[in-house]
Amino acid sequence: MMNIITVSQISKKYGNLLNSTKALNGVSFNIEKGDFVGIMGPSGSGKTTLLNIISSAMKPDVGEIIIDGKELTRMKENEVANFRKNHLGFIFQDFNLLESLTVEENIILPLTFSKFKKVEITKRLQYINKILGLTPLNKRRIDELSGGQKQLVACARAIINKPEVLFADEPTGSLDSKSATQLLNYLEKINTQEQTTILMATHDAFTASYCKRIIFIKDGKIFAKINTNGDRKEFFEKIINMQRTIGGGDFFNA
Numbered sequence: 633m634m635n636i637i638t639v640s641q642i643s644k645k646y647g648n649l650l651n652s653t654k655a656l657n658g659v660s661f662n663i664e665k666g667d668f669v670g671i672m673g674p675s676g677s678g679k680t681t682l683l684n685i686i687s688s689a690m691k692p693d694v695g696e697i698i699i700d701g702k703e704l705t706r707m708k709e710n711e712v713a714n715f716r717k718n719h720l721g722f723i724f725q726d727f728n729l730l731e732s733l734t735v736e737e738n739i740i741l742p743l744t745f746s747k748f749k750k751v752e753i754t755k756r757l758q759y760i761n762k763i764l765g766l767t768p769l770n771k772r773r774i775d776e777l778s779g780g781q782k783q784l785v786a787c788a789r790a791i792i793n794k795p796e797v798l799f800a801d802e803p804t805g806s807l808d809s810k811s812a813t814q815l816l817n818y819l820e821k822i823n824t825q826e827q828t829t830i831l832m833a834t835h836d837a838f839t840a841s842y843c844k845r846i847i848f849i850k851d852g853k854i855f856a857k858i859n860t861n862g863d864r865k866e867f868f869e870k871i872i873n874m875q876r877t878i879g880g881g882d883f884f885n886a
């Protein structure tokens with residue numbers, strides 16, 4: 633299998649010389665095309681920082697990120713912006729939706745900046761709507777939706793341009809269990825059917841059990857890696873056990 637992401641010796645500090653926090657301390661791993669990787673760890677362990685650095689929203693102090701053969705850490709800002717637009721998708725906690733637009737307008741936003749034909753846009757919109765059950769909401773404005781519905785719209789928008797890598801930070805964070813399961817089934821579907829590589833940070837063992845493997849981090853370092861054997865229930869147990877081993881207890885829910 634081909635490596636799509638190489639994370640090499642990443643370190644990141646926040647703050648200044650007198651008062652600094654080491655958020656990441658020499659993190660390295662590879663991700664293959666079509667992988668579905670979970671990032672777990674207690675609150676404050678560095679998950680969000682890691683996701684932001686890999687997705688090139690933030691630069692590391694030290695280390696390299698290579699995605700699809702491109703060294704993002706060395707690219708100019710406008711090159712990074714272009715790369716993100718064409719190759720990466722994001723489902724982040726704060727949704728980043730445009731409140732004054734409709735659901736449909738938000739979902740197709742990433743395509744309207746590209747050279748897609750109207751027919752193709754409509755086709756993709758219908759496909760995504762069908763899978764996520766969003767059709768009845770299409771003409772509503774974002775400020776008329778619940779938190780869970782917003783998260784599904786954010787998901788639809790993240791995947792409409794068929795990104796090679798999809799980044800998700802607590803994607804089920806504000807979803808009820810039915811919507812969460814629906815979203816996870818969809819992520820699994822695009823992972824298996826479209827070979828979309830997914831990197832997802834979560835504190836939730838059920839959500840994480842949809843991954844193929846999990847990288848646990850603690851205090852900015854890799855603590856452990858575990859793989860599924862294909863049985864979700866068994867993997868869930870394995871994840872819970874690792875959460876106990878790593879400690880942090882309630883911090884997982886913070």
Ligand code: ADP
Pocket residue numbers: 646647653654655673674675676677678679680681682
């Ligand atoms: P997680 O996502 O696992 O909760 P984060 O990556 O958000 O962890 O944070 C890792 C560490 O870096 C924590 O100690 C946190 O307090 C610190 N940190 C995160 N963001 C900032 C920031 N903008 N300024 C200062 N410290 C930060």
